[in-house]
Amino acid sequence: MKTLRITNGRVIDPSQAIDQVTDLWIRGENILGTGPHPQLQADRTLDATGKIVCPGLIDMHVHLREPGREEDETIATGTAAALAGGVTSVACMPNTEPALDSQASAEFVYLQAARAGNANVFPVGAITKGRKGEELAEMGGLVEGGAVAFTDDGTPVVSAEIMRRALEYCRMFDKAVLNHCEDLELTRGGVMNEGFESTRLGLGGMPAAAEEVMVHRDIALAELTGGRLHILHVSTAGSVDLIRRARRRGVPVTGEACPHHFTLTDKCLRKFDSNYKMSPPLRTDADVQGIIEGLKDGTLDVIATDHAPHAPEKKMRELTEAPNGIIGLETLLPICVLSLIEPGHLTWPQLIEKLTLHPARILGIDRGTLRSGAIADVTIINPGVEWTIDPNQFRSKSRNSPFAGWKVRGRADAVVLSGQVKLDRTFTAS
């Protein structure tokens, strides 16, 4: 078995509370350990001086579009984009066509991911058959096929009764239920956040209350059932507050924030550019502050991208007609650096925890750690490198990023997947 040494990097592993400049040793597919080991001989050495070495990043909210919408993204292109962004594992959402609602469909995802040979893919199964919100999907079969959690994301679980039963039923598999919280009656005809900006632009509004009423409902149902609840893409300060108070009472609820929701506001819609259109929508400055507070105090456990590719011809339309969603895998790190690290809201260990340990725990997957014996998924981050975001250089099949042209700092220099160096921007020469 080959031995790989990543030397002299700042090793950050929140699962072991490690943050020190040292060596990381990998043998074969597994982590051997950290620290100087003079007795060990490395077959290959990566000099990580000045860089951060951490567990491979996990993005637990990704739309890979396959099967059914391969014009937007495939499992191969989406996982290539993940690696380019420093992400070694993604959890993919089940709103494909057909929906990921059976054991066979979960197994198909693993098959396609293995064929592509890029990042790991962990399928999230649908809560209901066909994501129609009517009857529970065969969750036992989905778990057997490798589903790591359940959601009808893309749409909310409208029925409180179905949501209640999903939370109950999932307890026997110890899987989390992830909900896209949106009262569809309150957002009908909505294109953007409801407020001053929507009023002035004459665009239909999606009020913050539309998200918050369902967050409130789901917290009550998690309290009733004891099921594990995860609130996807929290976008309002009010939702953060609801989750914070529920956790104080001991309700098993976790929360997730997306980089665009703590970086951009509804003022961006003044350009009428569909690359600012997503659901939940961009909110106000006060909501951005609320989300950052939630990330700081731990109310929001996870940062995930809600990577939602749409082919250019679908996005290049009237704002009211263009589909919701933006891509995020290849801009995750620099936007987190810009919005969280540089202003001093989070330290690197706090940020990495939300991109490794926490999503691994919520999904119950054996990733997100550099413990000795763990699968050797590692990301090496160059925190200071300056670059300009150019969607035409993306590995993703789609280009719908609002961050085109932004001058940013920080990106993944290398990615190790099960001991194999998969992405290597700078080490090839050495």
Added chain:
Amino acid sequence: MNAEVAVREPKAAVWTRRHLLDLEDLSRAEIETILDTADSLVEVSQRRRKKLSTLKGQVMANLFFEPSTRTRTSFGLAAKRLSADTIDFSPSGSSLSKGETFIDTAKNIEAMGVDIMVVRHTAPGAPLLLAQNLDCSVINAGDGAHEHPTQGLLDIFTIRRAKSRLEGLTVALVGDISHSRVARSNIHGLLKLGAHVIVCGPPTLIPMSISRLGVEISHRLEDILPRCDVINMLRIQFERQRHGLFPSIHEYARLFGMNSERLKLGKPDLLLLAPGPINRGVEITPDVADGPHSAILQQVTNGLAVRMAVLTLLCGQQVAEE
């Protein structure tokens, strides 16, 4: 004075734009340039020979993705009076049903040699999208609930001609403010020219945040009537009632309709406007609509002058250069 000479007076120099997309973005000087130009063009409509050669050899296309009679006809006639060739395109049910995108449709029309595209669309921002993707001049003839700049301009023009000023006047917009592009264009234009603006209607049709634009909000017509110099009665769309925004047309008319009783609360020289096709007996009773305060038909006449002014400013320079 010869109108053709007048439009080339120095005042027209406060204009460098290729497109007219909204009033929010225009300066006071730019709005006044349009109004002054329109003033000089009113006379043309009163002549026996109602034609100028300003846009001779140019082509204006009406591209209406939403039904319209008045605005489309008004633009068409304005272009003809300036000697432009015009084409009309109402894509409902034609290429769009074949899956052609809105931008492709517009590009195809432009390829016929169009210099000015007049666009109406249900989506806010659609004219901006065309301005970004086409080479010709784009005029917004109404984009969803966003703006309808020429309607705003003609309302303001009508007020200025009747009252000979805007500064210091109190103008109320009554009705469905939430869904009204006419309201937004009026608000931006009126505020820039120094008027005080009140929006009046039920809370379900007036977003609270609109006060941040600098307007006063009222929910009782009687309270504001005595203070108003101008009242603009916006058209109420019956479908809003089906969406539960107010209980019935009957109740709407009772609370916010203009009738001769209410009119007695107003100033003797109160000016009454109505931008769209009115629902007689709902927003305005027939006696008031046809009465001495009403400027409804002047608005239509003035609309022509305003649209001629806009076309002249957007494309007239090119003729001068040649």
